[in-house]
Amino acid sequence: MSQFFTAAVLTATVASGIQLATPFLLAGLGETMGQRSGVVNLGVDGIMLLGAFSAYFTALKTGNLLLAALAGIGIGVAMGLVTALVSVTLKAEQGISGIGVFLFGLGLTDLLLLKLVPAPATVAALPTVRIPLLDRLPAIGTVFFQQDWLVYFAFLLVPVLTFVLNRTTYGMKIRAVGENPAAADTVGVSVARIRYSTVLIGCALAGLAGAALLLFVGIFQQDLTNSEGFIAVALVYFGAWRPIGVMAGSLLYGMVGSIVLTSKTLGIIPLSGSDIAAMAPAVITVLALLSVARRFRQPAALGRPYERGT
Amino acid sequence: MRAPGLTRHPRILPAGRRRALLISWLVLPSAAIVALLMGAVLMLVFGANPIVGYQALLAGAFGDSYALTSTAVKAVPLLLVGAGICIAFRANVLNIGGEGQIAMGGLAATATALAVPNLPSPVLIPLTLLAGAVGGGVWGAIPGAFKAYFNVNEILSTIMLNLVAVQFMNYMLSGPLVARSGYAVGGLIPQTQLLSPNSWLPTLIEGTQMHLGVLIALVLAIAVYVLLWRTSFGFRIRAVGLSREASQYAGIAVKPTITWAMTLAGALSGVAGAMLVFGSISHRMVTDGSLTGFTGNAGFNGIVVALFAGLHPLWTIVTAFLFAGLLVGGTSMQVVTGVPSDLVTAINGLVVVLVVSVEYMRRRSRARARAVDMLGPPAAGVTELVRA
Numbered sequence: 289m290s291q292f293f294t295a296a297v298l299t300a301t302v303a304s305g306i307q308l309a310t311p312f313l314l315a316g317l318g319e320t321m322g323q324r325s326g327v328v329n330l331g332v333d334g335i336m337l338l339g340a341f342s343a344y345f346t347a348l349k350t351g352n353l354l355l356a357a358l359a360g361i362g363i364g365v366a367m368g369l370v371t372a373l374v375s376v377t378l379k380a381e382q383g384i385s386g387i388g389v390f391l392f393g394l395g396l397t398d399l400l401l402l403k404l405v406p407a408p409a410t411v412a413a414l415p416t417v418r419i420p421l422l423d424r425l426p427a428i429g430t431v432f433f434q435q436d437w438l439v440y441f442a443f444l445l446v447p448v449l450t451f452v453l454n455r456t457t458y459g460m461k462i463r464a465v466g467e468n469p470a471a472a473d474t475v476g477v478s479v480a481r482i483r484y485s486t487v488l489i490g491c492a493l494a495g496l497a498g499a500a501l502l503l504f505v506g507i508f509q510q511d512l513t514n515s516e517g518f519i520a521v522a523l524v525y526f527g528a529w530r531p532i533g534v535m536a537g538s539l540l541y542g543m544v545g546s547i548v549l550t551s552k553t554l555g556i557i558p559l560s561g562s563d564i565a566a567m568a569p570a571v572i573t574v575l576a577l578l579s580v581a582r583r584f585r586q587p588a589a590l591g592r593p594y595e596r597g598t
Numbered sequence: 599m600r601a602p603g604l605t606r607h608p609r610i611l612p613a614g615r616r617r618a619l620l621i622s623w624l625v626l627p628s629a630a631i632v633a634l635l636m637g638a639v640l641m642l643v644f645g646a647n648p649i650v651g652y653q654a655l656l657a658g659a660f661g662d663s664y665a666l667t668s669t670a671v672k673a674v675p676l677l678l679v680g681a682g683i684c685i686a687f688r689a690n691v692l693n694i695g696g697e698g699q700i701a702m703g704g705l706a707a708t709a710t711a712l713a714v715p716n717l718p719s720p721v722l723i724p725l726t727l728l729a730g731a732v733g734g735g736v737w738g739a740i741p742g743a744f745k746a747y748f749n750v751n752e753i754l755s756t757i758m759l760n761l762v763a764v765q766f767m768n769y770m771l772s773g774p775l776v777a778r779s780g781y782a783v784g785g786l787i788p789q790t791q792l793l794s795p796n797s798w799l800p801t802l803i804e805g806t807q808m809h810l811g812v813l814i815a816l817v818l819a820i821a822v823y824v825l826l827w828r829t830s831f832g833f834r835i836r837a838v839g840l841s842r843e844a845s846q847y848a849g850i851a852v853k854p855t856i857t858w859a860m861t862l863a864g865a866l867s868g869v870a871g872a873m874l875v876f877g878s879i880s881h882r883m884v885t886d887g888s889l890t891g892f893t894g895n896a897g898f899n900g901i902v903v904a905l906f907a908g909l910h911p912l913w914t915i916v917t918a919f920l921f922a923g924l925l926v927g928g929t930s931m932q933v934v935t936g937v938p939s940d941l942v943t944a945i946n947g948l949v950v951v952l953v954v955s956v957e958y959m960r961r962r963s964r965a966r967a968r969a970v971d972m973l974g975p976p977a978a979g980v981t982e983l984v985r986a
Binding site (some may be wrong): 328330334370373374378379380381383384385387388389390391392393394395396398399402403511514515518519521522525563564566567570571573574577578581582586593 | 640644692694744748749750751753754755757758759760761762765766768769772773888890895898901902905937938940941942943944945946947948949950951952953954955956957958
């Protein structure tokens, strides 16, 4: 046990926990936007897989990591159009169509990996960006200010999206559409347009989340996300539809993941014990869902397609 | 007294209504055709001839008796999960937890076979299947009760319980249930020892994989049909699915009904898990660390077959067999065309998206059909997949 509590191991664990939290955070924030406008997108995991693969392929071919991240966003936007078409225009049952998108992403990325990448190689890691001065703070500097730019971007999105949702006209329209689409429609807000925009933002972020995950891992493999996209959706409920709450949930997942990883590497807990430890966040999430369901109210129109005159 | 949405349609149909109903019936097959066409496009993209590809797929799935029996065996978990989905979705509970329920059922059944390996087959086989039902049933009851009593979103809780189940499975198969003999690089192989031959599902046709589970699954699917349409419990499930409020008002105990619907759905998936173990070629429970490695995605594909069957257990028999053919034939397609069989997973995904997308059109044409004989507006939601 004593090995674990040295300063170096501890800061490294927390720092990697923040990194592991980033894909959850990006995907969860995107999902928050959609859900506040009343759309549940359960296809996040599939979109993350597609985003991760397109980022991987781009990175392999060009070696340009920025381009790789953009490829992730690009495929996210494309899938966003499909998702919005299905859930907003065609008014499909969103919980189920999302499963379809997941299966599609899972199958297609396996297929593409086998056909397009005969010899999978790792791609370069994202460069660490040190924030001048702050990075030299003891411990805190290593943990918070020696990360890569995707991590900074994800965490900066938290205040940005909080501001957008609570303090801008656009945010007010999003919330109106999510709470009472009929009323919003009456005062001239286009329910479909707002929902299309939030779904597109959400899916773009899901694609970027996949790219982030890929760039942290360095190589694409079958089912790379391992349900992270589904967890991100759950984290939106966990965080009671607030960006800051989603951040808390993402950090929980990131930290537990990182602690399990560290203790496995150091041999503190046996391998089979680490399986039990890895159950913890999912169990916590179920219990959190229980308390959120009692304390917070979800957006009133969540998951309900809007039809005029009903 | 039957609720309006549950009445049978009169035999003589006005013309407008007939046309609207026809459209509502054509929508699902068209969705399948569109998905297969998209699959053909993907094959073309990878330089394969889609006609050759689909021919190989068909031959591999239904071409000879061996192919047919393999398909039948592959259909077993799809049918069981699908029949369970019919129950849950009809109660308007969206059970996405099939994967976890299969794993927990498989574990419970395996543990039973390991605990009492010497019981004679006629006792041990029913016992293991029952254990599977209990394991899966518990894993369905939890999200069901959470939904019914605490209003916890069942989609999320079932997904989370899938994640718990996979870790629990990995723990059990590398810890308490592990075979002490199978060493590999890095330690013991995460699998059980060879299970007692008394627990194996007997083969029905010599030289094929066709085992008793195929028959049991058929019987259970028919039982689900009887349950849903010939018992008052089934009526309550469907009524709750159409409207919780109205059912409450009519004096139905809504919360226990929802919990039981999920428990039964989980139990059927659990039996599927047991059959995956005792009907397997290796006759042991193995994990590669993922849920898919054990379930073969049956928890999700079961949703596909049930939706495609219009949430009708008897139609689910047909769709489970067809989709199993897609999965079995996918391997042959891979051999012939070099296009990986993962294409089938992608096509399945497309089918789901298309089916729920065209559902709106179906609902509208059905509403038009109803308007003709003024039965009133349809209720919203998946329960509208009801094939009257």
